[in-house]
Amino acid sequence: MELIRIRDVSMQYKNGVTAIYDLELKIKRGDFVFIIGGTGCGKSTLIKMLYREVKPTKGEIIVGGLNVARLRNNRVYKLRRKLGIVFQDYRLLPKSTVYENVAFALEVIGAPKEEINRKVLRALELVGLKGKVRQYPDQLSGGEQQRVAIARAIVNEPKILLCDEPTGNLDPEKSIEIMKVLDTINATLGTTIVMATHDKEIVNRMKKRVVILKEGRLVKDVEKGVYDDEAI
Amino acid sequence: MTMKLFRMFFRSIRDAFKSVIRNFSLSLASISCISITLIIVAIGVMASLNVNNFTKVIKKDVTIVVFVKREVEEKDLGVIKAKLEQIDNIVTIDYKSKKQLREEMQATSSTLDATMKEWSDEDNPLKDTFQIKVDQIETIADTASLISKIEGIDSVNYGETMVNKFLSAFKIIEKGTVLAVALLILVTVFLIINTIKLTIFSRKREISIMRVVGASNFSIKMPFVIEGMVLGIFGSIIPTILIIYGYYALYDHFGGQIFSPLIQLIKPEPFVYMVSLIVLLIGMLVGMIGSYRAVRKYLKV
Numbered sequence: 001m002e003l004i005r006i007r008d009v010s011m012q013y014k015n016g017v018t019a020i021y022d023l024e025l026k027i028k029r030g031d032f033v034f035i036i037g038g039t040g041c042g043k044s045t046l047i048k049m050l051y052r053e054v055k056p057t058k059g060e061i062i063v064g065g066l067n068v069a070r071l072r073n074n075r076v077y078k079l080r081r082k083l084g085i086v087f088q089d090y091r092l093l094p095k096s097t098v099y100e101n102v103a104f105a106l107e108v109i110g111a112p113k114e115e116i117n118r119k120v121l122r123a124l125e126l127v128g129l130k131g132k133v134r135q136y137p138d139q140l141s142g143g144e145q146q147r148v149a150i151a152r153a154i155v156n157e158p159k160i161l162l163c164d165e166p167t168g169n170l171d172p173e174k175s176i177e178i179m180k181v182l183d184t185i186n187a188t189l190g191t192t193i194v195m196a197t198h199d200k201e202i203v204n205r206m207k208k209r210v211v212i213l214k215e216g217r218l219v220k221d222v223e224k225g226v227y228d229d230e231a232i
Numbered sequence: 233m234t235m236k237l238f239r240m241f242f243r244s245i246r247d248a249f250k251s252v253i254r255n256f257s258l259s260l261a262s263i264s265c266i267s268i269t270l271i272i273v274a275i276g277v278m279a280s281l282n283v284n285n286f287t288k289v290i291k292k293d294v295t296i297v298v299f300v301k302r303e304v305e306e307k308d309l310g311v312i313k314a315k316l317e318q319i320d321n322i323v324t325i326d327y328k329s330k331k332q333l334r335e336e337m338q339a340t341s342s343t344l345d346a347t348m349k350e351w352s353d354e355d356n357p358l359k360d361t362f363q364i365k366v367d368q369i370e371t372i373a374d375t376a377s378l379i380s381k382i383e384g385i386d387s388v389n390y391g392e393t394m395v396n397k398f399l400s401a402f403k404i405i406e407k408g409t410v411l412a413v414a415l416l417i418l419v420t421v422f423l424i425i426n427t428i429k430l431t432i433f434s435r436k437r438e439i440s441i442m443r444v445v446g447a448s449n450f451s452i453k454m455p456f457v458i459e460g461m462v463l464g465i466f467g468s469i470i471p472t473i474l475i476i477y478g479y480y481a482l483y484d485h486f487g488g489q490i491f492s493p494l495i496q497l498i499k500p501e502p503f504v505y506m507v508s509l510i511v512l513l514i515g516m517l518v519g520m521i522g523s524y525r526a527v528r529k530y531l532k533v
Contacts, residue, residue, distance in 0.1 A: 051444075073449075073531075080446035091441050095254045107243055108447035110236035152445065 002026040002062075003159060003192050004050065009059030009069075011045055019045040020056070021216045027194060029159070032186045034203050034225075035196040037213035038232050043196040046213070047164045050194065051085055052076050064159055081109060084153030084161040084191075088168040090145045092137040092152075098124070099133040102152045109156070123151040126188075127181050143174030150181055154191065161185065163195040167202060175202060200227040240451055248459040251435075252466075258431040259463060265427040266467025266515055269420040274475050274511050276416045280409030281503070286495045287402045291369045294398075296376055296390040298362040304384040309360070315382045316362060321375045324365045330358035359386060370399065421518050424467075428460055428522035432530075439530045449531050456523040464519025465512070472508040479504045 004027040011020040019042045027033055035043040048054045049061060052068050061068040064082045071079055092101050102123055106116045124130045127147040137145050146166060153161055163182070167175035179202055185191050197203065203210060203226065210225030211218065212232060220231045252259045300312065309327065316325050328336075334356055338345040351357075364379070366372050372390055380388045432439075442452045483500050490497065 076443070077446050077448040080444060083446075085444050091437070091444065093438060093441060104441075105445035108240075108442055108445055108451055110240045110451070112235075112239065156446070 003029045003031075003064060004194070005060075005062045007060045007062075009049070009056045009061060011042075011049060011054065011056045011058075013054075019216055020049075023059070023218055025211065025218065025221075027192060029192055030186070030190050032183075032193045032206070032208040033195070034206070034208055034210045035194065035213060036198060036203060036210060036227060036232065038198070040215075041213040041232075042216040043213050044164055047162050047194065047196050050160075050162055051083055052079055081156060082158055082160065084150075084156065084158040086146070086149050086153050086161065086163040086166045088165040090137070090142075090149045092145060092148055094137055096136075097133065098129060098135050098137070098140070098148050101137070101148055102155050105152050105155050119155050119157075120151075123155040124148075126154070126184065127151045141174070142170050143177055146170065146174075146178055147181060150178070150185070154185055154189070157189070159192060161191050161193045163193065163197075165197055166195065167197065167199050172201060175199060176205075179206060200229075203227040240454065244451075244455040244458050247455045248462050251455070251459055252462055255431060255434070258434060259466075262424070262427045262431055262463045263467045266424050266464060266519065267470045269423050270468055270471040270511050270515055271474060273413075273416050273420050273514065274471050274507055276413045277510060278475070278479065278503075278507055280413050281507075282498055283405055283409050285498050287405060289496050290398065291402070292365070294366070294369055294372065294390065294395055296364040296366065296372065296379065296388060298364060298379055298388050299386040300360040300362070301384050301386040302359060304360070308384060312382060312384050313362070316364065316379065319375060319378055321366045321368055321371055322364055323367050326363040328361050328363060330356050330360050333358050333361065369395070417514065420514070421521070424464075424518045425522035425525060428463065428519065429526040429529075432456060432523060432526040436530055439527065443531070452531065453524060453527050456527045457520050460519035460521075460523030461516050462519075463523075464515035464517070467519070468508075468512040468515035471511050471515075475508050475511065476504045479507075 004025070006023055006025040009020060009023045010018065012018045023046070035046055037043050045054065049056055050063055050068065052071050056069050059069065063079060066079050066082070068079060093104065096104065099120060102120045103116050106119060111119075121130065121133075124133060127150050129144060129147055129151065132140065132144065137148065140148065146169075150161075150166075161182070166182075167178050170178065182193055182195070183206070186193050207224045207226070209223050210220070210227070212220040212228060214232060220228060222228075298316070300309065304312070313325060313327065316322060331353065334348055334351070338348050366375055372395060373392070376388045376390055376392075379385060439452060480500050483497055486497060488497050488499070489495055
């Protein structure tokens, strides 16, 4: 059964730019999918549509049983609780500690304290930052900050993890660390991961499903694919 | 479910205090803005309430003097009084015979005493009077004309021109003070809302992160609204202290009246506590509304 189903979706921004044309895509539970393509190919827009930051102008998007395209603004939180989202710029709260940043995701949904404590420590252990709970984001390296962001994204045990260029600000070595963490999450927790990237090295190394977008259209969808320069 | 709400509520209170401290400089800006505007509001409110108070005192002092015709006999005075009592607007009726009046006047000055002493009761040129206080000074003219129609009444006098002048002046003063206070409060609301908007603007990112991790709009608003309330309460502390000590000092300095016994200041108790409460409520409410409106802006997608 598909966890994500995109049917006949188009997306045009208010300024008239069309970012996605007639997209059809299915993603199964437990999949690890790279969305790749050049600048402006629509990969970011696709991720944004999946967490309902933007709405498609046409078509249907089902994520974890929710009809995302029709989701009202004040119901968006229901979708977000099923998802973990990781951004290129980490988006941590600068004035909160590592622990507080991860706990934040559980506090806003009203989880009890003991549960928060248990889950936060487990998530931080998984990303290898258990020793840094009391530090503030600016005391960490970029790679560590991104791992905090990943811990925050998975602390709520979401079925789907969306990553928008998570290694975009990191050097190759740190990028590989991040990919190892994501791979572990995918393998041990069974979390479905959809990751937009233009990092050739990573895509070739991981050998996962690769979806290639070009000028808003899906041009290639390969299991165990590589970064296909010609298609892009 | 209720447990969850309780937890979120208490977390909001904790977070509100935390972020007031963590965003200290901006919080301080909001608090001082609230303090200063509330002080101005408090002064406005106290001044206008005092002005309205002494117009009331002056209004209470206005008396209609009803002169009874000389030929009316003493037994008929009761009939006139009974008729006066039937008029709605009249609150008190004091009968003063010409003899009493004469004695009162004699007591006021020695020259008057010297002349009036000569008069026998028969010669007394004064007239018997009823001194009347009314409830609604605005309709005093109607009341006076009703009284003058009663049989046996010689004339009615209430200082017509002066009262009319007072009345129109008071109307302007009352309207003016209400308008001034309303404007003041409006400006305060506007200023405070904007200051709080600024503090929240700097936390746009925090709000967007809250949305990303799945906070409902309600649970995003709550800590900010409570934070606004906390800022409002902190901002009311200095104005409250100033109101209480300042007004007591002012009252003692003037001995409770300004220039003449007619212009009475309102007694400090419970007046200062009432005004403090009003100021605190305005601070809290405006703080809450300010944050609510500011956050709402960042929740639209």
